Amino acid sequence: DTGVSQDPRHKITKRGQNVTFRCDPISEHNRLYWYRQTLGQGPEFLTYFQNEAQLEKSRLLSDRFSAERPKGSFSTLEIQRTEQGDSAMYLCASSLVGHNSPLHFGNGTRLTVT
């Protein structure tokens, strides 16, 4: 089963450090999304790509956050100068264009900032 794959599953870092997460979507999917989920909340949209183009960014995505999808395949999400408030589950999802194709989520990367 080649579902959405995220790496690492868990990341513990000290405040002020930079972290990078990777997402490998389902191979034929041309859309890729990043969401963030904190305790007791539903996933919140951060940004999305269609192929290699980043088409929308949420206000939640501060200047410390950057996402890339250089060849329209895998994506990375980098957080610079991490803060304790960045602690969350970071979820990646992918889908096909149009026709209400549901998002397929990975199992997430849990970030803990100490």
Next chain:
Amino acid sequence: DQQVKQNSPSLSVQEGRISILNCDYTNSMFDYFLWYKKYPAEGPTFLISISSIKDKNEDGRFTVFLNKSAKHLSLHIVPSQPGDSAVYFCAAFVHANFGNEKLTFGTGTRLTIIP
């Protein structure tokens, strides 16, 4: 501003009975709705969806009902099984924004099926 609300954080149902999970939304632009199911340590998994042109969609044991005038939808699971124990998220988006199925999620309802 919580545009999608799930007011029941938890629900317990006897095995074999009907589970009813509720969801309310405030954004009248939403025209497509989905339910996702999430097990611990896993990502959300798509369960069932409904377009605003319908008021009911059924898939096996799962039925979603939409009441547009009340801005309310519900998920019915019957009969409930132990494997249905999970957190259920209601989600919505504006289909007219073709090109971005950006989902807005509710806060989730934890369903526990009692054997």
